[in-house]
Amino acid sequence: MRLSRYFLPVLKENPAEAQIVSHRLMLRAGMIKQSAAGIYSWLPLGFKVLRKIENIVHEEQARAGHIPFQMPILQSADLWRESGRYDDYGEEMLRMKDRHGRDLLYTPTAEELVTDIFRSHVGSYRDLPLTLYQIQWKFRDEIRPRFGVMRGREFLMKDGYNFDLTKEDALHAYNRHLVSYLRTYERMGLQAIPMRADSGPIGGDNTHEFLVLAETGESEVFYDSAVTDIRLGSREIDYDSVEACRAVMEQFTALYARTDETHDAAKFAEVPEARRRVARGIEVGQIFYFGTKYSEPMGATVQGPDGKPVPVHMGSHGIGVSRLLGAIIEASHDERGIIWPEGVTPFHAGVVNLKVGDAEADAASEAICAAMTAAGLEPLYDDTDERAGAKFATQDLIGLPWRITVGPRGLKNGVVELTSRRTGESEELPPEEAVKKLIAIYEGHLVRGM
RNA sequence: CGGGCUAUAGCGCAGUCUGGUAGCGCGUCCGUCUGGGGGACGGGAGGUCGUAGGUUCGAAUCCUGCUAGCCCGACCA
Numbered sequence: 001m002r003l004s005r006y007f008l009p010v011l012k013e014n015p016a017e018a019q020i021v022s023h024r025l026m027l028r029a030g031m032i033k034q035s036a037a038g039i040y041s042w043l044p045l046g047f048k049v050l051r052k053i054e055n056i057v058h059e060e061q062a063r064a065g066h067i068p069f070q071m072p073i074l075q076s077a078d079l080w081r082e083s084g085r086y087d088d089y090g091e092e093m094l095r096m097k098d099r100h101g102r103d104l105l106y107t108p109t110a111e112e113l114v115t116d117i118f119r120s121h122v123g124s125y126r127d128l129p130l131t132l133y134q135i136q137w138k139f140r141d142e143i144r145p146r147f148g149v150m151r152g153r154e155f156l157m158k159d160g161y162n163f164d165l166t167k168e169d170a171l172h173a174y175n176r177h178l179v180s181y182l183r184t185y186e187r188m189g190l191q192a193i194p195m196r197a198d199s200g201p202i203g204g205d206n207t208h209e210f211l212v213l214a215e216t217g218e219s220e221v222f223y224d225s226a227v228t229d230i231r232l233g234s235r236e237i238d239y240d241s242v243e244a245c246r247a248v249m250e251q252f253t254a255l256y257a258r259t260d261e262t263h264d265a266a267k268f269a270e271v272p273e274a275r276r277r278v279a280r281g282i283e284v285g286q287i288f289y290f291g292t293k294y295s296e297p298m299g300a301t302v303q304g305p306d307g308k309p310v311p312v313h314m315g316s317h318g319i320g321v322s323r324l325l326g327a328i329i330e331a332s333h334d335e336r337g338i339i340w341p342e343g344v345t346p347f348h349a350g351v352v353n354l355k356v357g358d359a360e361a362d363a364a365s366e367a368i369c370a371a372m373t374a375a376g377l378e379p380l381y382d383d384t385d386e387r388a389g390a391k392f393a394t395q396d397l398i399g400l401p402w403r404i405t406v407g408p409r410g411l412k413n414g415v416v417e418l419t420s421r422r423t424g425e426s427e428e429l430p431p432e433e434a435v436k437k438l439i440a441i442y443e444g445h446l447v448r449g450m
Numbered sequence: 451c452g453g454g455c456u457a458u459a460g461c462g463c464a465g466u467c468u469g470g471u472a473g474c475g476c477g478u479c480c481g482u483c484u485g486g487g488g489g490a491c492g493g494g495a496g497g498u499c500g501u502a503g504g505u506u507c508g509a510a511u512c513c514u515g516c517u518a519g520c521c522c523g524a525c526c527a
Binding site: 015146155319354405 | 520
């Protein structure tokens with residue numbers, strides 16, 4: 001992409017409305033624009049990252065055997081009356097009427113609708129297990145939205161629902177989700193710690209939240225510092241194996257890690273003092289097992305092997321897709337701007353032409369972009385007439401993890417500069433070598449963008 | 451929803467107390483010079499001062515209502 005033809009309205013100064021760093025940087029980097037309190041337009045750069053995050057979620061869901069589908073944003077109140085949640089949800093649910101006076105609502109979550117789909121079409125235990133998920137916009141009419149996309153009213157969320165014959169099967173689904181979520185976050189360059197949580201309006205008694213440690217987090221968290229040493233890494237896990245999933249779940253949840261909602265001071269005191277940590281965290285996902293809470297009242301049953309109808313055991317699982325952008329930035333930035341992890345970066349590298357109009361610099365820059373594109377990498381080619389300082393400042397702000405600087409000075413010696421955004425380290429290389437190095441860096445990190 | 455605050459050019463702000471018809475920086479447009487960390491000089495464009503009403507010869511400025519946004523709290527992914 002040529003920067004001169006892209007739409008990247010960066011701001012030099014901090015907008016007054018933004019208080020926390022991720023909100024400030026998203027506005028300054030031209031990723032979002034507020035439309036109303038807690039409601040944002042996604043400008044091209046922000047939209048690109050959003051799509052990459054979505055695609056990682058999709059890929060990891062597919063790997064775990066979960067099936068994508070989509071439910072509507074506006075839902076009839078009828079099903080919600082059936083479950084009793086139309087009244088329970090309160091003012092947070094945005095309600096409206098259509099021209100016929102029918103009650104509609106903007107979905108804050110979708111247990112009712114998916115349960116209705118299930119009961120309409122699934123009748124036999126032979127159809128189980130089943131896990132359906134969607135990535136869809138949600139709305140929760142927060143009293144006080146704040147912190148940009150971290151606490152918006154409209155937000156993009158992956159929500160999944162598992163249907164199983166028995167509690168044991170549903171707990172396997174729970175563990176399988178826990179593992180797949182860990183993989184998902186790790187691919188985004190994030191460490192998200194599963195913490196025992198409170199189930200809130202979803203209900204149920206088995207639930208974990210995934211927290212990214214960050215000073216600006218909305219939740220106070222208490223944990224044994226040893227949990228931060230556990231990584232899934234590159235190990236292969238058989239999602240069909242009850243044992244394998246349970247082992248990972250046990251490994252990640254054995255140590256003390258809780259949010260303030262479930263914090264138990266007595267149990268926390270058992271953690272060796274040197275490893276006790278009190279910090280803040282951003283919630284980026286949550287998984288629930290809630291048994292027959294919805295299937296029973298809504299009549300979501302299957303016939304078992306004995307021919308008798310039994311209510312299915314369910315769970316639901318969510319990833320805050322739009323909120324993840326804020327979480328990633330909170331966890332990865334410096335005073336100059338964002339630092340994208342390779343897995344989610346909107347462009348794989350910035351190609352900065354320091355002397356646009358110079359035949360050699362133009363040709364070398366374009367050749368680098370062509371070679372990157374041929375290898376499946378997306379360059380952001382800064383072909384504008386800005387001065388070097390301004391170009392670098394923009395690159396630093398928008399946070400592409402790698403920059404190739406092309407200028408007459410280097411080209412005289414047949415080299416360009418490859419610079420890491422994270423470390424600031426540069427090395428001079430012939431253009432082909434720089435591209436080769438990028439290809440190696442991104443091995444295993446390629447995600448479809450937009 | 452309780453408490454506090456704000457609204458003046460695309461962004462950040464001054465001007466409001468003490469009423470006299472709007473200004474600064476950045477950005478933007480044109481030109482010249484410049485060219486490896488937000489460059490210099492010159493010349494432009496851009497605002498019915500959130501909105502409705504009131505006071506006044508005269509309102510960005512004083513008064514009232516409304517709307518929107520921000521902060522703290524309660525709530526929440």
